[in-house]
Amino acid sequence: MHSNRKTRRENYVDRGIGTLNDGYNYDEMVSVSLYFFDRATESEMRNRASFLMHHMMMLRGESSRFAEFADLFGMSFPEDEIHSTSFPVFAFHTDFGKILSNGNQSNFATIRHKDFRVCAFGAVAFYLFYRFHISNEKFPEFTKNQDCLHTIHAGRGSGARDAELRGATEDQLQRHGCWNMQSMERHYLMKLSRSSIRAVNGFPTTQGWYWLPRALIEPSESL
Known part of the structure; x- marks a missing residue:
């Protein structure tokens, strides 16, 4: 341990790496976001x-890094639409990178941020607008789908995800659909933390x- 510490000191290794200092605060996040935005190029909008x-x-x-249009989709948290403003959810599915040991794939999501300067939802919109309306x-076309086999089981999965988003517990869903837990988590649930999505935004x-x-x-529409 002492030798490793000495080596790190001699090589001027940043001691903040992997600690609570390894990151940025809210004001710094705003500054980085505006830095990219003010440069107003397609690459900076993407960044x-x-x-x-x-x-x-x-x-x-x-x-x-390897995200494609087919990995992006929209959804909503239905229980929030009753007493709230419009609540679109921007979601992202990935089967690339680190996969959990039980074989589950990953879904991520965000909503429109309270502060427009750091709104990921809006940042993606600005990037796509620049890409297709400024860079032309x-x-x-989104008119072809070579693989329609997934629609055979669509009702079963959609029902499970709808119930999950409305607050049904995993135990309730498991009994309702007669699943074993591993199959249900791997193939049917979104596994999104609605509370943390709200909080981070x-x-x-x-x-x-x-x-x-x-x-x-x-x-x-003229805009």
Whole structure:
């Protein structure tokens, strides 16, 4: 241990790596986000979206580097729509990178942040807008799906995920669908922590408190 410490000192290894100092605070996050935004290039918009997605979704680096459009999807937390503003959820599925030992794949999600300066949801929108409207890249058609086999079991999985998002426990779902736990977790559940998703985006963790004033504004189509 002493030898390792001496070696680290002699090589001027940053002692903050792997400690509580290994990161950034909120103000620094805002500064980094605005740094990318102010440069207003496609690559910097992509970097900003990636930076904020990693923070808000708590992604691993390898999980996002190989992301494709097919890995992104939208959903909602239905119980929050009753007493809240519109509550879209931006989600990301990955089967690349670190897979849990039980074979589960990973789903990550975020919502619109209370502070627009660090909103990953908005950052992705800005990046896509720049890519397809400023750089004029041809927009994908999304008209072909070579693999439709997954729809055979769609009802069973969709029902389980809907019940999960509405607050059903894993034990209740297991009995309802007559699953064993490993199969249910691996193939049917989202495994998203709604409370932490709310918290990291600046909102209370309890249901029904997602209130975002800018969500009430309907942009003109001419914009």
